[in-house]
Amino acid sequence: MKKIYIIHENDEWTKPLLKALEEENVPFEDWHLHEGVVPLDEEPPEGVFYNRMSASSHSRGHRYAPELTHAVLAWLEGYGRIVLNGSNALKLELSKVAQYEALKRFDVLTPKTTAAVGEKKLLQAAENFPSPFITKHNRAGKGLGVHKFDSKNSLEDWLKRGQLEPSVDGVMLLQQYISSPSQTITRCEFVGGKFLYAVKVDTSEGFELCPAEACNIGDQFCPTDGSDPLVQKPKFEIIENYRDPIIEKYERFLASEGIYFAGIENITDEQGRVYTYDVNTNTNYNSQAEERLNKFFGMKEVARALKAEWQSL
Known part of the structure:
Protein backbone atom coordinates (compact mmCIF):
# COMPACT_ATOMS: atom_id res chain seq x y z
CA MET A 1 0.00 0.00 0.00
CA GLU A 93 19.00 23.12 6.33
CA LEU A 94 22.46 22.08 7.50
CA SER A 95 24.41 25.13 6.32
CA LYS A 96 23.78 28.84 6.83
CA VAL A 97 26.56 29.50 4.32
CA ALA A 98 24.70 27.51 1.65
CA GLN A 99 21.46 29.32 2.55
CA TYR A 100 22.95 32.78 2.17
CA GLU A 101 24.67 32.05 -1.12
CA ALA A 102 21.43 30.61 -2.52
CA LEU A 103 19.33 33.54 -1.29
CA LYS A 104 21.68 36.06 -2.88
CA ARG A 105 20.94 34.60 -6.30
CA PHE A 106 17.37 35.84 -5.88
CA ASP A 107 18.33 39.36 -4.82
CA VAL A 108 17.49 38.65 -1.17
CA LEU A 109 19.51 40.79 1.24
CA THR A 110 21.40 38.80 3.90
CA PRO A 111 23.54 40.12 6.77
CA LYS A 112 27.27 40.59 6.17
CA THR A 113 28.75 37.24 7.19
CA THR A 114 32.19 35.60 7.42
CA ALA A 115 32.73 31.89 8.01
CA ALA A 116 35.78 30.62 9.89
CA VAL A 117 37.16 27.33 11.18
CA GLY A 118 39.41 27.46 14.25
CA GLU A 119 39.47 29.99 17.08
CA LYS A 120 42.61 31.70 15.77
CA LYS A 121 41.01 32.22 12.36
CA LEU A 122 37.79 33.41 13.96
CA LEU A 123 39.70 36.11 15.86
CA GLN A 124 41.58 37.10 12.72
CA ALA A 125 38.27 37.54 10.92
CA ALA A 126 36.95 39.65 13.81
CA GLU A 127 39.84 42.13 13.55
CA ASN A 128 38.32 43.97 10.60
CA PHE A 129 34.68 42.96 11.04
CA PRO A 130 32.27 45.83 11.81
CA SER A 131 31.18 46.00 15.46
CA PRO A 132 28.94 45.05 17.09
CA PHE A 133 28.64 41.58 15.60
CA ILE A 134 27.17 38.24 16.54
CA THR A 135 28.53 34.71 16.38
CA LYS A 136 26.40 31.81 15.24
CA HIS A 137 26.82 28.20 14.24
CA ASN A 138 26.79 27.35 10.55
CA ARG A 139 24.85 24.18 11.38
CA ALA A 140 22.55 25.21 14.14
CA GLY A 141 18.85 25.79 14.71
CA LYS A 142 17.29 26.94 18.00
CA GLY A 143 19.61 29.96 18.13
CA LEU A 144 22.63 27.81 18.92
CA GLY A 145 25.90 29.72 19.23
CA VAL A 146 24.26 33.14 18.89
CA HIS A 147 26.04 35.75 21.03
CA LYS A 148 26.52 39.47 20.58
CA PHE A 149 29.98 41.05 20.92
CA ASP A 150 30.98 44.70 20.91
CA SER A 151 34.55 44.08 19.84
CA LYS A 152 37.18 41.52 18.91
CA ASN A 153 38.55 41.81 22.47
CA SER A 154 35.24 40.75 24.02
CA LEU A 155 35.11 37.75 21.68
CA GLU A 156 38.70 36.85 22.55
CA ASP A 157 37.84 36.98 26.25
CA TRP A 158 34.94 34.57 25.73
CA LEU A 159 37.16 32.20 23.80
CA LYS A 160 39.86 32.25 26.49
CA ARG A 161 37.27 31.35 29.10
CA GLY A 162 35.83 28.57 26.92
CA GLN A 163 32.39 30.17 26.84
CA LEU A 164 31.80 30.06 23.10
CA GLU A 165 30.35 26.66 22.28
CA PRO A 166 31.69 25.28 18.98
CA SER A 167 29.52 24.51 15.97
CA VAL A 168 28.93 20.79 15.42
CA ASP A 169 30.36 21.09 11.88
CA GLY A 170 33.31 23.19 13.05
CA VAL A 171 32.25 26.25 11.04
CA MET A 172 31.58 29.41 13.06
CA LEU A 173 30.04 32.53 11.59
CA LEU A 174 30.67 36.18 12.34
CA GLN A 175 27.61 38.14 11.34
CA GLN A 176 26.53 41.73 11.16
CA TYR A 177 24.35 42.66 14.14
CA ILE A 178 20.99 43.97 12.93
CA SER A 179 19.15 46.19 15.39
CA SER A 180 15.37 45.98 15.15
CA PRO A 181 13.57 49.02 16.62
CA SER A 182 10.59 46.83 17.52
CA GLN A 183 12.74 43.99 18.91
CA THR A 184 10.94 41.56 16.65
CA ILE A 185 11.64 39.32 13.67
CA THR A 186 9.23 38.09 11.01
CA ARG A 187 8.88 34.42 10.10
CA CYS A 188 7.19 33.66 6.78
CA GLU A 189 5.62 30.22 6.42
CA PHE A 190 5.29 28.37 3.11
CA VAL A 191 3.34 25.21 2.20
CA GLY A 192 3.69 23.69 -1.24
CA GLY A 193 6.18 26.43 -1.99
CA LYS A 194 3.47 29.09 -1.58
CA PHE A 195 3.09 31.70 1.16
CA LEU A 196 0.72 30.72 3.97
CA TYR A 197 1.15 33.39 6.65
CA ALA A 198 3.69 35.51 8.51
CA VAL A 199 4.39 35.57 12.25
CA LYS A 200 5.82 38.42 14.29
CA VAL A 201 8.16 37.03 16.96
CA ASP A 202 9.27 38.98 20.03
CA THR A 203 13.06 38.68 20.42
CA SER A 204 13.46 40.76 23.58
CA GLU A 205 14.26 37.69 25.68
CA GLY A 206 16.76 35.98 23.41
CA PHE A 207 17.41 34.02 20.25
CA GLU A 208 15.89 30.56 20.86
CA LEU A 209 12.85 31.15 18.69
CA CYS A 210 11.60 27.76 17.53
CA PRO A 211 7.79 28.07 17.34
CA ALA A 212 7.32 24.54 18.66
CA GLU A 213 9.42 25.07 21.77
CA ALA A 214 9.80 28.69 22.87
CA CYS A 215 6.16 29.12 23.86
CA ASN A 216 5.58 25.64 25.26
CA ILE A 217 8.04 25.45 28.14
CA GLY A 218 6.29 27.54 30.76
CA ASP A 219 7.52 30.80 29.21
CA GLN A 220 4.51 31.59 27.06
CA PHE A 221 4.59 35.36 27.30
CA CYS A 222 7.20 38.06 27.53
CA PRO A 223 6.97 41.45 29.28
CA THR A 224 5.51 44.37 27.39
CA ASP A 225 7.72 47.15 26.22
CA GLY A 226 5.29 49.84 27.26
CA SER A 227 3.05 51.42 29.77
CA ASP A 228 1.22 48.74 31.70
CA PRO A 229 3.37 46.07 33.40
CA LEU A 230 0.24 43.98 34.03
CA VAL A 231 -0.49 43.61 30.33
CA GLN A 232 1.20 40.75 28.57
CA LYS A 233 1.70 40.21 24.88
CA PRO A 234 2.22 36.90 23.09
CA LYS A 235 5.70 36.00 21.94
CA PHE A 236 4.31 34.79 18.60
CA GLU A 237 1.59 36.70 16.70
CA ILE A 238 0.27 35.95 13.23
CA ILE A 239 0.26 39.08 11.08
CA GLU A 240 -3.09 39.39 9.33
CA ASN A 241 -3.07 40.34 5.64
CA TYR A 242 0.74 40.42 5.50
CA ARG A 243 2.04 41.80 2.22
CA ASP A 244 5.65 42.37 1.24
CA PRO A 245 7.52 42.24 -2.10
CA ILE A 246 10.01 39.83 -0.54
CA ILE A 247 7.41 37.04 -0.60
CA GLU A 248 7.71 36.75 -4.38
CA LYS A 249 11.50 36.44 -4.07
CA TYR A 250 11.11 33.78 -1.39
CA GLU A 251 8.72 31.76 -3.54
CA ARG A 252 11.09 31.86 -6.52
CA PHE A 253 13.95 30.82 -4.25
CA LEU A 254 11.97 27.87 -2.86
CA ALA A 255 10.89 26.71 -6.32
CA SER A 256 14.44 26.86 -7.64
CA GLU A 257 15.91 25.02 -4.66
CA GLY A 258 13.27 22.28 -4.54
CA ILE A 259 11.94 23.27 -1.11
CA TYR A 260 8.28 22.35 -0.61
CA PHE A 261 7.77 23.36 3.02
CA ALA A 262 9.72 26.13 4.77
CA GLY A 263 9.81 28.91 7.32
CA ILE A 264 12.01 31.88 6.36
CA GLU A 265 13.03 34.45 8.96
CA ASN A 266 13.94 38.10 8.45
CA ILE A 267 14.57 41.23 10.48
CA THR A 268 13.99 44.89 9.60
CA ASP A 269 16.53 47.52 10.70
CA GLU A 270 16.05 51.18 11.61
CA GLN A 271 16.31 52.22 7.95
CA GLY A 272 13.60 49.77 6.90
CA ARG A 273 16.01 47.33 5.24
CA VAL A 274 14.88 43.70 5.41
CA TYR A 275 17.65 41.18 6.10
CA THR A 276 16.93 37.46 5.67
CA TYR A 277 19.02 35.30 7.97
CA ASP A 278 17.49 31.82 8.29
CA VAL A 279 15.70 29.19 6.20
CA ASN A 280 14.01 26.36 8.11
CA THR A 281 13.08 23.35 5.99
CA ASN A 282 11.53 21.40 8.88
CA THR A 283 9.21 24.22 9.81
CA ASN A 284 7.05 24.10 12.94
CA TYR A 285 4.05 26.19 13.87
CA ASN A 286 3.00 27.89 17.08
CA SER A 287 -0.35 26.48 18.12
CA GLN A 288 -1.19 29.37 20.48
CA ALA A 289 -0.76 31.96 17.73
CA GLU A 290 -2.86 29.91 15.32
CA GLU A 291 -5.64 29.37 17.87
CA ARG A 292 -5.80 33.08 18.73
CA LEU A 293 -6.39 34.03 15.11
CA ASN A 294 -8.38 30.86 14.32
CA LYS A 295 -7.75 31.25 10.59
CA PHE A 296 -4.53 29.40 9.67
CA PHE A 297 -3.41 25.98 10.91
CA GLY A 298 -0.01 25.11 9.49
CA MET A 299 0.16 21.39 10.16
CA LYS A 300 -3.33 20.87 8.77
CA GLU A 301 -2.26 22.63 5.59
CA VAL A 302 0.88 20.48 5.43
CA ALA A 303 -1.23 17.34 5.87
CA ARG A 304 -3.59 18.44 3.07
CA ALA A 305 -0.65 19.14 0.76
CA LEU A 306 0.81 15.70 1.50
CA LYS A 307 -2.58 14.10 0.91
CA ALA A 308 -2.83 15.80 -2.49
CA GLU A 309 0.62 14.46 -3.45
CA TRP A 310 -0.37 10.98 -2.22
CA GLN A 311 -3.62 11.06 -4.23
CA SER A 312 -1.65 11.93 -7.36
CA LEU A 313 0.37 8.70 -7.23
Whole structure:
Protein backbone atom coordinates (compact mmCIF):
# COMPACT_ATOMS: atom_id res chain seq x y z
CA MET A 1 0.00 0.00 0.00
CA LYS A 2 1.30 3.43 -0.94
CA LYS A 3 1.78 5.68 2.09
CA ILE A 4 3.05 9.05 3.22
CA TYR A 5 6.39 8.64 5.01
CA ILE A 6 7.54 11.22 7.55
CA ILE A 7 11.34 11.39 7.93
CA HIS A 8 12.48 13.09 11.14
CA GLU A 9 14.30 12.78 14.48
CA ASN A 10 11.97 14.61 16.86
CA ASP A 11 8.76 12.93 18.02
CA GLU A 12 7.45 16.02 19.83
CA TRP A 13 7.73 18.21 16.75
CA THR A 14 6.06 15.57 14.56
CA LYS A 15 3.05 14.71 16.75
CA PRO A 16 0.84 17.57 15.43
CA LEU A 17 1.50 16.50 11.84
CA LEU A 18 0.70 12.85 12.51
CA LYS A 19 -2.54 13.92 14.18
CA ALA A 20 -3.42 16.06 11.16
CA LEU A 21 -2.70 13.15 8.80
CA GLU A 22 -4.99 10.91 10.88
CA GLU A 23 -7.74 13.52 10.51
CA GLU A 24 -7.21 13.50 6.75
CA ASN A 25 -7.62 9.70 6.81
CA VAL A 26 -4.52 8.92 4.78
CA PRO A 27 -2.08 6.07 5.41
CA PHE A 28 1.27 7.16 6.79
CA GLU A 29 4.38 5.79 8.41
CA ASP A 30 6.74 7.44 10.88
CA TRP A 31 10.45 7.09 10.06
CA HIS A 32 12.51 8.25 13.06
CA LEU A 33 16.10 8.36 11.80
CA HIS A 34 18.21 8.63 14.92
CA GLU A 35 19.72 5.28 13.88
CA GLY A 36 18.98 2.91 11.04
CA VAL A 37 19.98 0.84 8.03
CA VAL A 38 19.71 1.84 4.36
CA PRO A 39 19.36 -1.22 2.07
CA LEU A 40 20.80 0.35 -1.08
CA ASP A 41 20.30 -2.79 -3.19
CA GLU A 42 16.61 -3.06 -2.27
CA GLU A 43 13.83 -1.00 -3.82
CA PRO A 44 12.20 1.50 -1.43
CA PRO A 45 8.46 1.32 -0.79
CA GLU A 46 6.09 3.33 -2.97
CA GLY A 47 4.74 6.55 -1.55
CA VAL A 48 5.37 10.20 -0.77
CA PHE A 49 8.36 10.95 1.46
CA TYR A 50 8.51 14.16 3.50
CA ASN A 51 11.90 15.05 4.97
CA ARG A 52 11.72 16.97 8.28
CA MET A 53 15.29 16.41 9.44
CA SER A 54 16.60 19.22 11.67
CA ALA A 55 19.97 20.95 11.80
CA SER A 56 19.66 20.98 15.61
CA SER A 57 19.30 17.19 15.90
CA HIS A 58 22.65 16.92 17.70
CA SER A 59 21.25 19.03 20.54
CA ARG A 60 18.84 16.17 21.25
CA GLY A 61 21.50 13.44 21.17
CA HIS A 62 20.94 12.55 17.50
CA ARG A 63 24.35 13.56 16.18
CA TYR A 64 24.34 11.56 12.95
CA ALA A 65 20.65 11.72 12.09
CA PRO A 66 21.26 14.24 9.24
CA GLU A 67 23.98 12.04 7.76
CA LEU A 68 21.68 9.03 7.91
CA THR A 69 18.92 11.10 6.32
CA HIS A 70 21.27 12.12 3.52
CA ALA A 71 21.85 8.42 2.76
CA VAL A 72 18.12 7.67 2.89
CA LEU A 73 17.25 10.58 0.58
CA ALA A 74 19.95 9.55 -1.92
CA TRP A 75 18.44 6.04 -1.92
CA LEU A 76 14.89 7.30 -2.40
CA GLU A 77 15.80 9.80 -5.09
CA GLY A 78 17.91 7.20 -6.87
CA TYR A 79 14.78 5.10 -7.29
CA GLY A 80 12.72 8.07 -8.44
CA ARG A 81 10.49 8.31 -5.38
CA ILE A 82 8.56 11.52 -4.64
CA VAL A 83 10.63 13.27 -1.96
CA LEU A 84 9.43 16.59 -0.58
CA ASN A 85 12.26 18.69 0.86
CA GLY A 86 14.83 16.36 -0.63
CA SER A 87 18.61 16.30 -0.70
CA ASN A 88 19.09 19.93 -1.69
CA ALA A 89 16.69 21.12 1.00
CA LEU A 90 18.64 19.08 3.55
CA LYS A 91 21.90 20.66 2.35
CA LEU A 92 20.46 24.12 2.96
CA GLU A 93 19.00 23.12 6.33
CA LEU A 94 22.46 22.08 7.50
CA SER A 95 24.41 25.13 6.32
CA LYS A 96 23.78 28.84 6.83
CA VAL A 97 26.56 29.50 4.32
CA ALA A 98 24.70 27.51 1.65
CA GLN A 99 21.46 29.32 2.55
CA TYR A 100 22.95 32.78 2.17
CA GLU A 101 24.67 32.05 -1.12
CA ALA A 102 21.43 30.61 -2.52
CA LEU A 103 19.33 33.54 -1.29
CA LYS A 104 21.68 36.06 -2.88
CA ARG A 105 20.94 34.60 -6.30
CA PHE A 106 17.37 35.84 -5.88
CA ASP A 107 18.33 39.36 -4.82
CA VAL A 108 17.49 38.65 -1.17
CA LEU A 109 19.51 40.79 1.24
CA THR A 110 21.40 38.80 3.90
CA PRO A 111 23.54 40.12 6.77
CA LYS A 112 27.27 40.59 6.17
CA THR A 113 28.75 37.24 7.19
CA THR A 114 32.19 35.60 7.42
CA ALA A 115 32.73 31.89 8.01
CA ALA A 116 35.78 30.62 9.89
CA VAL A 117 37.16 27.33 11.18
CA GLY A 118 39.41 27.46 14.25
CA GLU A 119 39.47 29.99 17.08
CA LYS A 120 42.61 31.70 15.77
CA LYS A 121 41.01 32.22 12.36
CA LEU A 122 37.79 33.41 13.96
CA LEU A 123 39.70 36.11 15.86
CA GLN A 124 41.58 37.10 12.72
CA ALA A 125 38.27 37.54 10.92
CA ALA A 126 36.95 39.65 13.81
CA GLU A 127 39.84 42.13 13.55
CA ASN A 128 38.32 43.97 10.60
CA PHE A 129 34.68 42.96 11.04
CA PRO A 130 32.27 45.83 11.81
CA SER A 131 31.18 46.00 15.46
CA PRO A 132 28.94 45.05 17.09
CA PHE A 133 28.64 41.58 15.60
CA ILE A 134 27.17 38.24 16.54
CA THR A 135 28.53 34.71 16.38
CA LYS A 136 26.40 31.81 15.24
CA HIS A 137 26.82 28.20 14.24
CA ASN A 138 26.79 27.35 10.55
CA ARG A 139 24.85 24.18 11.38
CA ALA A 140 22.55 25.21 14.14
CA GLY A 141 18.85 25.79 14.71
CA LYS A 142 17.29 26.94 18.00
CA GLY A 143 19.61 29.96 18.13
CA LEU A 144 22.63 27.81 18.92
CA GLY A 145 25.90 29.72 19.23
CA VAL A 146 24.26 33.14 18.89
CA HIS A 147 26.04 35.75 21.03
CA LYS A 148 26.52 39.47 20.58
CA PHE A 149 29.98 41.05 20.92
CA ASP A 150 30.98 44.70 20.91
CA SER A 151 34.55 44.08 19.84
CA LYS A 152 37.18 41.52 18.91
CA ASN A 153 38.55 41.81 22.47
CA SER A 154 35.24 40.75 24.02
CA LEU A 155 35.11 37.75 21.68
CA GLU A 156 38.70 36.85 22.55
CA ASP A 157 37.84 36.98 26.25
CA TRP A 158 34.94 34.57 25.73
CA LEU A 159 37.16 32.20 23.80
CA LYS A 160 39.86 32.25 26.49
CA ARG A 161 37.27 31.35 29.10
CA GLY A 162 35.83 28.57 26.92
CA GLN A 163 32.39 30.17 26.84
CA LEU A 164 31.80 30.06 23.10
CA GLU A 165 30.35 26.66 22.28
CA PRO A 166 31.69 25.28 18.98
CA SER A 167 29.52 24.51 15.97
CA VAL A 168 28.93 20.79 15.42
CA ASP A 169 30.36 21.09 11.88
CA GLY A 170 33.31 23.19 13.05
CA VAL A 171 32.25 26.25 11.04
CA MET A 172 31.58 29.41 13.06
CA LEU A 173 30.04 32.53 11.59
CA LEU A 174 30.67 36.18 12.34
CA GLN A 175 27.61 38.14 11.34
CA GLN A 176 26.53 41.73 11.16
CA TYR A 177 24.35 42.66 14.14
CA ILE A 178 20.99 43.97 12.93
CA SER A 179 19.15 46.19 15.39
CA SER A 180 15.37 45.98 15.15
CA PRO A 181 13.57 49.02 16.62
CA SER A 182 10.59 46.83 17.52
CA GLN A 183 12.74 43.99 18.91
CA THR A 184 10.94 41.56 16.65
CA ILE A 185 11.64 39.32 13.67
CA THR A 186 9.23 38.09 11.01
CA ARG A 187 8.88 34.42 10.10
CA CYS A 188 7.19 33.66 6.78
CA GLU A 189 5.62 30.22 6.42
CA PHE A 190 5.29 28.37 3.11
CA VAL A 191 3.34 25.21 2.20
CA GLY A 192 3.69 23.69 -1.24
CA GLY A 193 6.18 26.43 -1.99
CA LYS A 194 3.47 29.09 -1.58
CA PHE A 195 3.09 31.70 1.16
CA LEU A 196 0.72 30.72 3.97
CA TYR A 197 1.15 33.39 6.65
CA ALA A 198 3.69 35.51 8.51
CA VAL A 199 4.39 35.57 12.25
CA LYS A 200 5.82 38.42 14.29
CA VAL A 201 8.16 37.03 16.96
CA ASP A 202 9.27 38.98 20.03
CA THR A 203 13.06 38.68 20.42
CA SER A 204 13.46 40.76 23.58
CA GLU A 205 14.26 37.69 25.68
CA GLY A 206 16.76 35.98 23.41
CA PHE A 207 17.41 34.02 20.25
CA GLU A 208 15.89 30.56 20.86
CA LEU A 209 12.85 31.15 18.69
CA CYS A 210 11.60 27.76 17.53
CA PRO A 211 7.79 28.07 17.34
CA ALA A 212 7.32 24.54 18.66
CA GLU A 213 9.42 25.07 21.77
CA ALA A 214 9.80 28.69 22.87
CA CYS A 215 6.16 29.12 23.86
CA ASN A 216 5.58 25.64 25.26
CA ILE A 217 8.04 25.45 28.14
CA GLY A 218 6.29 27.54 30.76
CA ASP A 219 7.52 30.80 29.21
CA GLN A 220 4.51 31.59 27.06
CA PHE A 221 4.59 35.36 27.30
CA CYS A 222 7.20 38.06 27.53
CA PRO A 223 6.97 41.45 29.28
CA THR A 224 5.51 44.37 27.39
CA ASP A 225 7.72 47.15 26.22
CA GLY A 226 5.29 49.84 27.26
CA SER A 227 3.05 51.42 29.77
CA ASP A 228 1.22 48.74 31.70
CA PRO A 229 3.37 46.07 33.40
CA LEU A 230 0.24 43.98 34.03
CA VAL A 231 -0.49 43.61 30.33
CA GLN A 232 1.20 40.75 28.57
CA LYS A 233 1.70 40.21 24.88
CA PRO A 234 2.22 36.90 23.09
CA LYS A 235 5.70 36.00 21.94
CA PHE A 236 4.31 34.79 18.60
CA GLU A 237 1.59 36.70 16.70
CA ILE A 238 0.27 35.95 13.23
CA ILE A 239 0.26 39.08 11.08
CA GLU A 240 -3.09 39.39 9.33
CA ASN A 241 -3.07 40.34 5.64
CA TYR A 242 0.74 40.42 5.50
CA ARG A 243 2.04 41.80 2.22
CA ASP A 244 5.65 42.37 1.24
CA PRO A 245 7.52 42.24 -2.10
CA ILE A 246 10.01 39.83 -0.54
CA ILE A 247 7.41 37.04 -0.60
CA GLU A 248 7.71 36.75 -4.38
CA LYS A 249 11.50 36.44 -4.07
CA TYR A 250 11.11 33.78 -1.39
CA GLU A 251 8.72 31.76 -3.54
CA ARG A 252 11.09 31.86 -6.52
CA PHE A 253 13.95 30.82 -4.25
CA LEU A 254 11.97 27.87 -2.86
CA ALA A 255 10.89 26.71 -6.32
CA SER A 256 14.44 26.86 -7.64
CA GLU A 257 15.91 25.02 -4.66
CA GLY A 258 13.27 22.28 -4.54
CA ILE A 259 11.94 23.27 -1.11
CA TYR A 260 8.28 22.35 -0.61
CA PHE A 261 7.77 23.36 3.02
CA ALA A 262 9.72 26.13 4.77
CA GLY A 263 9.81 28.91 7.32
CA ILE A 264 12.01 31.88 6.36
CA GLU A 265 13.03 34.45 8.96
CA ASN A 266 13.94 38.10 8.45
CA ILE A 267 14.57 41.23 10.48
CA THR A 268 13.99 44.89 9.60
CA ASP A 269 16.53 47.52 10.70
CA GLU A 270 16.05 51.18 11.61
CA GLN A 271 16.31 52.22 7.95
CA GLY A 272 13.60 49.77 6.90
CA ARG A 273 16.01 47.33 5.24
CA VAL A 274 14.88 43.70 5.41
CA TYR A 275 17.65 41.18 6.10
CA THR A 276 16.93 37.46 5.67
CA TYR A 277 19.02 35.30 7.97
CA ASP A 278 17.49 31.82 8.29
CA VAL A 279 15.70 29.19 6.20
CA ASN A 280 14.01 26.36 8.11
CA THR A 281 13.08 23.35 5.99
CA ASN A 282 11.53 21.40 8.88
CA THR A 283 9.21 24.22 9.81
CA ASN A 284 7.05 24.10 12.94
CA TYR A 285 4.05 26.19 13.87
CA ASN A 286 3.00 27.89 17.08
CA SER A 287 -0.35 26.48 18.12
CA GLN A 288 -1.19 29.37 20.48
CA ALA A 289 -0.76 31.96 17.73
CA GLU A 290 -2.86 29.91 15.32
CA GLU A 291 -5.64 29.37 17.87
CA ARG A 292 -5.80 33.08 18.73
CA LEU A 293 -6.39 34.03 15.11
CA ASN A 294 -8.38 30.86 14.32
CA LYS A 295 -7.75 31.25 10.59
CA PHE A 296 -4.53 29.40 9.67
CA PHE A 297 -3.41 25.98 10.91
CA GLY A 298 -0.01 25.11 9.49
CA MET A 299 0.16 21.39 10.16
CA LYS A 300 -3.33 20.87 8.77
CA GLU A 301 -2.26 22.63 5.59
CA VAL A 302 0.88 20.48 5.43
CA ALA A 303 -1.23 17.34 5.87
CA ARG A 304 -3.59 18.44 3.07
CA ALA A 305 -0.65 19.14 0.76
CA LEU A 306 0.81 15.70 1.50
CA LYS A 307 -2.58 14.10 0.91
CA ALA A 308 -2.83 15.80 -2.49
CA GLU A 309 0.62 14.46 -3.45
CA TRP A 310 -0.37 10.98 -2.22
CA GLN A 311 -3.62 11.06 -4.23
CA SER A 312 -1.65 11.93 -7.36
CA LEU A 313 0.37 8.70 -7.23
